[in-house]
Amino acid sequence: MDAPSLRWMASLLYGAVLLTGLYFVVAGLAPDAGAMSVAVFVAALLALLGVEQLDWRGPTTPRRAIVLLAVRMLLLAAVNAADPGGFARVLYVLMPFFAYLSLGRWAGHVVAAAYLVAAVLRAGSVPDWWADPETVSDLMMFFIGLVLALAAAAFAADQRRSRLRAEQLVSDLRRAQRRVAELSAAAERNRVARDIHDSLGHHLTAISVQLAKAQAFRDRDAAVADRAVADAHRAAGRALREIRESVGVLRAEPFLLAVALGSLAEGLDDPGFRVRLEVSGSESAHDRAGLEALYRVAQEALTNARRHAAADRVEVVLRCGDADAVLEVEDNGRGFAVEAAAGTGLAGMRERLAALGGSVRVESAPGRGTRVVACLPRPAVAR
Structure with missing residues (x-):
């Protein structure tokens, strides 16, 4: 009373x-x-x-x-x-x-x-x-x-x-709910910014490089110019697929990492840049945010291998185990000094995985190729 x-x-x-x-x-x-x-x-x-x-x-x-x-x-x-x-x-x-x-x-x-x-x-x-x-x-x-x-x-x-x-x-x-909503909105803005940098930005840069190459070889070597135009066309197709995938994310459609990696490998694979994909284990126990983070790491590593490393062969391996999911991307390019690397997106990859409790390790040296290993623990609620 x-x-x-x-x-x-x-x-x-x-x-x-x-x-x-x-x-x-x-x-x-x-x-x-x-x-x-x-x-x-x-x-x-x-x-x-x-x-x-x-x-x-x-x-x-x-x-x-x-x-x-x-x-x-x-x-x-x-x-x-x-x-x-x-x-x-x-x-x-x-x-x-x-x-x-x-x-x-x-x-x-x-x-x-x-x-x-x-x-x-x-x-x-x-x-x-x-x-x-x-x-x-x-x-x-x-x-x-x-x-x-x-x-x-x-x-x-x-x-x-x-x-x-x-x-x-x-x-x-x-008040806490409003604060969480504000933080969530800020986190989503940061995620979208990283996605634009990691996907669409790379594709647009590739298109620009290939078109410049085509223009430079237009009068000297028509075959090289045609290949450059074809590469630009493929890059535009990949950019279009990335946009569709982003729209799918906004619509909360299911995200399957193995399928996304398959599409990524297929889009990049050509006679001058062979991509082999190997997937084992089930990704069902991992949340969408973690799977998308691993996908962005693979995308960044493959883009760097094609654009900077002069590699012609890349192996992508995804292993989903009971404790964690491990992604490995290894190329046979010219390699680089990791401690002096700049502009390759390594900081963005590490930041993305660290926010989810994971880690990224890069192994490389001049003349020895590059190996990127991303490890993401299985969410505690799913164990």
């Missing part, structure tokens, strides 16, 4: 005391009740009902809480003084409840102690009150009522704190 429900219970108590007092007057059980005292009794209880509505709808501030608590105490004193039936005393247990709920635990305990002392002093006006069962019973019931009121206020305060914590958690969660 929350604080608003408990406040409505207080209003019900006001109503019950009001109806009981009026019954006593109508039934003639309070012959000493005058019209003025009855009017004060009714007006004060109606005012208390209005205070509850005002408290429920207004903002909560310490100053406002103190004013409303003081108004309640004054109105309750008026109700008790004019009560024709003598039942209004039960409402005093509500004051510690309101003090606790609006001003804190210490305020509730202070008000409860003050009313308990007042009740004991009032009982002390009765001769030998400690021997009067009715007086002792009234004190005991009043004490129990104060304890229950404080317990109810403590429960309502805990409920309110829990609700505020829950609202704060929801707010924090929404």
